[in-house]
Amino acid sequence: xxxxxxxxxxxxxxxxxxxxxxxxxxxxxxxxxxxxxxxxxxxxxxxxxxxxxxxxxxxxxxxxxxxxxxxxxxxxxxxxxxxxxxxxxxxxxxxxxxxxxxxxxxxxxxxxxxxxxxxxxxxxxxxxxxxxxxxxxxxxxxxxxxxxxxxxxxxxxxxxxxxxxxxxxxxxxxxxxxxxxxxxxxxxxxxxxxxxxxxxxxxxxxxxxxxxxxxxxxxxxxxxxxxxxxxxxxxxxxxxxxxxxxxxxxxxxxxxxxxxxxxxxxxxxxxxxxxxxxxxxxxxxxxxxxxxxxxxxxxxxxxxxxxxxxxxxxxxxxxxxxxxxxxxxxxxxxxxxxxxxxxxxxxxxxxxxxxxxxxxxxxxxxxxxxxxxxxxxxxxxxxxxxxxxxxxxxxxxxxxxxxxxxxxxxxxxxxxxxxxxxxxxxxxxxxxxxxxxxxxxxxxxxxxxxxxxxxxxxxxxxxxxxxxxxxxxxxxxxxxxxxxxxxxxxxxxxxxxxxxxxxxxxxxxxxxxxxxxxxxxxxxxxxxxxxxxxxxxxxxxxxxxxxxxxxxxxxxxxxxxxxxxxxxxxxxxxxxxxx
Ligand SMILES: Nc1ncnc2c1ncn2[C@@H]1O[C@H](COP(=O)(O)OP(=O)(O)OP(=O)(O)O)[C@@H](O)[C@H]1O
Numbered sequence: 001x002x003x004x005x006x007x008x009x010x011x012x013x014x015x016x017x018x019x020x021x022x023x024x025x026x027x028x029x030x031x032x033x034x035x036x037x038x039x040x041x042x043x044x045x046x047x048x049x050x051x052x053x054x055x056x057x058x059x060x061x062x063x064x065x066x067x068x069x070x071x072x073x074x075x076x077x078x079x080x081x082x083x084x085x086x087x088x089x090x091x092x093x094x095x096x097x098x099x100x101x102x103x104x105x106x107x108x109x110x111x112x113x114x115x116x117x118x119x120x121x122x123x124x125x126x127x128x129x130x131x132x133x134x135x136x137x138x139x140x141x142x143x144x145x146x147x148x149x150x151x152x153x154x155x156x157x158x159x160x161x162x163x164x165x166x167x168x169x170x171x172x173x174x175x176x177x178x179x180x181x182x183x184x185x186x187x188x189x190x191x192x193x194x195x196x197x198x199x200x201x202x203x204x205x206x207x208x209x210x211x212x213x214x215x216x217x218x219x220x221x222x223x224x225x226x227x228x229x230x231x232x233x234x235x236x237x238x239x240x241x242x243x244x245x246x247x248x249x250x251x252x253x254x255x256x257x258x259x260x261x262x263x264x265x266x267x268x269x270x271x272x273x274x275x276x277x278x279x280x281x282x283x284x285x286x287x288x289x290x291x292x293x294x295x296x297x298x299x300x301x302x303x304x305x306x307x308x309x310x311x312x313x314x315x316x317x318x319x320x321x322x323x324x325x326x327x328x329x330x331x332x333x334x335x336x337x338x339x340x341x342x343x344x345x346x347x348x349x350x351x352x353x354x355x356x357x358x359x360x361x362x363x364x365x366x367x368x369x370x371x372x373x374x375x376x377x378x379x380x381x382x383x384x385x386x387x388x389x390x391x392x393x394x395x396x397x398x399x400x401x402x403x404x405x406x407x408x409x410x411x412x413x414x415x416x417x418x419x420x421x422x423x424x425x426x427x428x429x430x431x432x433x434x435x436x437x438x439x440x441x442x443x444x445x446x447x448x449x450x451x452x453x454x455x456x457x458x459x460x461x462x463x464x465x466x467x468x469x470x471x472x473x474x475x476x477x478x479x480x481x482x483x484x485x486x487x488x489x490x491x492x493x494x495x496x497x498x499x500x501x502x503x504x505x506x507x508x509x510x511x512x513x514x515x516x517x518x519x520x521x522x523x524x525x526x527x528x529x530x531x532x533x534x535x536x537x538x539x540x541x542x543x544x545x546x547x548x549x550x551x552x553x554x555x556x557x558x559x560x561x562x563x564x565x566x567x568x569x570x571x572x573x574x575x576x577x578x579x
Contacts, residue, residue, distance in 0.1 A: 414482055
């Protein structure tokens, strides 16, 4: 709860003023029935118009006070709750941005979206309800109870029978509601994850004609959410009629006994009318409390899910880094006895005892069967993941000693799954260098063989990209992503299978440009085609998480069985590789 104080503190005035202003409504609600009874008992019974007008004017005064207090209180409650949730959402988003790749692996995107939107919304609602009702409901309860007992203690005893019964009922409702709301939020998660995946990959779905399958999957998730919502709502549904029944039975009892008292001359008509209003108020206040608790039980389920995100231990930080001011200056990369495993599968290492050195300016080709650990290996250089054992050193310093910013500023990585963002091509390229001039942007695009096709677009570098870069081809997207990485002017450049969609002639031109313009940059090129790496200074051949061959193309061809296998299988197919 400590952390939530920070969300209250900036809006403390609204948090305090809201409930206090609502007390004016309580004052009015308690005073008005009494005044009404005075009008009936004294004004009407004695035909005293002056008295009726005086009390009536006071009643109007109270009503105006209630209006002002109600509007002010509700406004403060809305302002406080909306601001509270906006700040909470901001911190949640900030936390997610700090997540390491491993942390991200632990949550589905859909679940994070639900937590940032729907769960925060639930908390916002309970905060608003609480501010409006936290003083009002108990105030009305106590005030009306006192008034009822002072007016007629014997008759008020009826309510003492009803309150414990209702309290037990409300308790049971809440006990049942909490687990059901938790399950319901999980069902929302599932639905959101499914929708998010289906929408992001709509093109693949269409090309495989899997719309029916996706619709069925959606239908299942949707039905589950419907069922779980109904299961949770059933609890809410019984609450209101249960309370209304209790109220009606109580009223009947009060009118029955009260009526007898009037007939017996021990009670005035006006008092019975006020009394029934107080009884309604007592039960209404209990209903309000029940509603707050019900919403609170839903919000607690959401709060738990929000806390799961806020409490995540960011497992990859640079807090312990001893050389935070150090920047990558040469691009020397060394792997010393490196082993690595993903998240929960730490003991199932996907990399075993990796040792090699890449000298500044060298080109290192990495080749191997799919799943052999190529991506896992290069991800350790910019610390997207941390090694399980051993050390990765850049310029002779363990990567964990650098600040993440300086390390990643020095390393540019073009991921296997290339992503562009909505905005112009220039906006996208500027990710690599915010201050870059148009000339520098064009030079980087030129090296990546992208300038040609970009300038052929009517709007050139000002062409708007669709979300994810949908309006360029796969190969064009890859080239733009390479250009974006080049603009960083990195000391280490990693291309993870990032020319797979580029034709071999263009790819050769890109490699040629690298040779001339990136002489001092250490380049790691993961590729499926031997042709993409054969000119590399050093080629690492990976198999089942191990380096099974290391050397130049000629050396490997002479000595490495795994390399020979890849070489001859590709040669047989295309004849494009050369010895
Ligand atoms: N985020 C992840 N969480 C858990 N396991 C993973 C993750 N990413 C990869 N793996 C596993 O690690 C192993 C190595 O995967 P990696 O992506 O490094 O292989 P790769 O050689 O790059 O494959 P490809 O050529 O298909 O891209 C595989 O067994 C894969 O299942």
